[in-house]
Amino acid sequence: MKTLAYMALIAGIVSIQSVLLPHFSLWGAKPDLGFVAVCLIGLFGGELEGLLVGLAVGWAMSLFSAQDVLSAAIIKGTVGFIAGLAGRQVAYLSPVVLVLGLFVISCLIGLITPFALKLSAQQDLWWALWTIVLPQAALDAIIGGAVYWLISSHFRLEQWVSEYRL
Amino acid sequence: MRMVNFRLSYNARRVALALAVILVLGFLLLPGQLQTVFQTVGSPFGWIISWPLQAVAGIHDRIADVWSQYVALQGVEEDNRQLRREIDLLQEQNAQLRESAAATERLAALLEFKKQALPTLVAAQVIGRDTGNWYKTIILNKGTSDGLQSDQGVITPAGVVGRIVKTTSSTAVVLLLTDPNNAIAGLIQRTRDEGIIEGTTHGVARLKYIPLLSAARPGDRVVTSGLVGGFPRGLAIGTITRIDKEDEALFQSAEISPEVDPNRVEEVLVILPSSFPTEGERLGAPKPKS
Numbered sequence: 001m002k003t004l005a006y007m008a009l010i011a012g013i014v015s016i017q018s019v020l021l022p023h024f025s026l027w028g029a030k031p032d033l034g035f036v037a038v039c040l041i042g043l044f045g046g047e048l049e050g051l052l053v054g055l056a057v058g059w060a061m062s063l064f065s066a067q068d069v070l071s072a073a074i075i076k077g078t079v080g081f082i083a084g085l086a087g088r089q090v091a092y093l094s095p096v097v098l099v100l101g102l103f104v105i106s107c108l109i110g111l112i113t114p115f116a117l118k119l120s121a122q123q124d125l126w127w128a129l130w131t132i133v134l135p136q137a138a139l140d141a142i143i144g145g146a147v148y149w150l151i152s153s154h155f156r157l158e159q160w161v162s163e164y165r166l
Numbered sequence: 167m168r169m170v171n172f173r174l175s176y177n178a179r180r181v182a183l184a185l186a187v188i189l190v191l192g193f194l195l196l197p198g199q200l201q202t203v204f205q206t207v208g209s210p211f212g213w214i215i216s217w218p219l220q221a222v223a224g225i226h227d228r229i230a231d232v233w234s235q236y237v238a239l240q241g242v243e244e245d246n247r248q249l250r251r252e253i254d255l256l257q258e259q260n261a262q263l264r265e266s267a268a269a270t271e272r273l274a275a276l277l278e279f280k281k282q283a284l285p286t287l288v289a290a291q292v293i294g295r296d297t298g299n300w301y302k303t304i305i306l307n308k309g310t311s312d313g314l315q316s317d318q319g320v321i322t323p324a325g326v327v328g329r330i331v332k333t334t335s336s337t338a339v340v341l342l343l344t345d346p347n348n349a350i351a352g353l354i355q356r357t358r359d360e361g362i363i364e365g366t367t368h369g370v371a372r373l374k375y376i377p378l379l380s381a382a383r384p385g386d387r388v389v390t391s392g393l394v395g396g397f398p399r400g401l402a403i404g405t406i407t408r409i410d411k412e413d414e415a416l417f418q419s420a421e422i423s424p425e426v427d428p429n430r431v432e433e434v435l436v437i438l439p440s441s442f443p444t445e446g447e448r449l450g451a452p453k454p455k456s
Contacts, residue, residue, distance in 0.1 A: 015222040018294030048182035063212040066301035069204040120346035
């Protein structure tokens with residue numbers, strides 16, 4: 001059941017990301033819903049869940065992008081794994097901390113990605129920082145914070161996470 | 167403010183660590199092989215995902231149609247007047263071009279030139295854009311089951327759009343002409359100087375490696391040269407807007423305004439492989455002995 005739910009989530013993310021989000025871009029950069037989803041799943045579900053869902057999301061998104069399959073899967077898998085590790089270490093998490101955390105991790109991943117992709121010489125680090133990394137990180141953080149706030153205000157997240165992990 | 171307690175035990179940590187190590191090792195040791203395996207296995211998975219993707223694209227198109235046909239009609243009268251003026255101008259140009267074409271045909275027949283076969287085209291619809299921010303691509307609703315493959319050229323009646331870089335059984339990803347990672351062989355129509363066209367980070371294209379003695383100037387049209395890469399000779403790419411000459415450089419380069427606006431393209435044509443002769447075949451060059 002959980003696998004089916006994750007498959008539906010991945011299909012939904014890919015569809016929205018490629019069809020609707022190009023209309024909601026900030027300075028030409030759109031948010032990465034896959035990144036946000038993997039971070040939240042890693043935080044609440046743990047390392048293994050974060051890693052596996054991250055790999056699947058990265059793989060599925062790369063099928064509809066010029067990005068190579070391996071770098072996409074590895075990057076998203078790593079994000080899920082790190083989110084899972086962070087979830088174990090953090091005792092309490094407020095929406096503000098989550099938003100800041102998402103912003104910082106999105107920036108770090110955005111700065112590493114150009115090296116993994118071997119992009120054109122025109123797309124240097126400075127260009128990447130101002131045109132893609134910062135706008136995308138801002139959007140990722142806002143969306144992640146909003147999703148977290150929505151879930152935590154409508155569901156008993158604390159109890160759900162405790163039961164889920166046990 | 168609501169707080170969540172994360173201090174919980176988790177048994178699968180070792181499994182996750184082992185999986186992570188295996189993947190990183192695989193990525194470092196067998197990148198090419200893993201890439202092929204992931205891509206092959208992903209094709210049917212891509213087919214499954216393409217259904218919700220096409221459904222969302224269909225809803226999006228319906229809404230866009232309603233908006234453009236009933237809501238966003240401001241300025242239509244002015245557009246109409248402008249278009250009528252352009253039609254008059256184009257009809258006049260068309261008559262002149264027909265005359266030139268007839269003359270060219272007569273001269274080609276005299277010189278016994280071989281005719282350039284028309285390529286076989288497959289029509290496809292744009293259903294989405296790249297899922298990431300690093301590449302400028304469009305997603306087509308046709309894939310390997312329709313005969314589409316990597317490196318095939320994609321055009322509209324106006325000109326070149328880009329090149330297919332990835333396919334699943336029912337979708338294809340097209341790297342746009344304006345992406346800095348794309349390279350297409352081009353030719354300045356008036357001066358016959360050849361070069362390589364790359365996209366830029368500003369959303370236009372640049373023709374590189376133009377000889378220093380070339381008389382190219384802004385306003386010159388650039389077409390495909392047909393030498394390499396999925397396109398026959400003579401397809402419109404764009405118009406030169408600026409020539410850049412640097413001191414002590416071996417070549418000059420030119421900024422090109424593409425003929426096709428990649429942000430507005432909705433339907434495209436894919437050029438199937440081996441459906442058009444190479445320049446050597448077209449000109450009847452002798453084949454090397456095997």
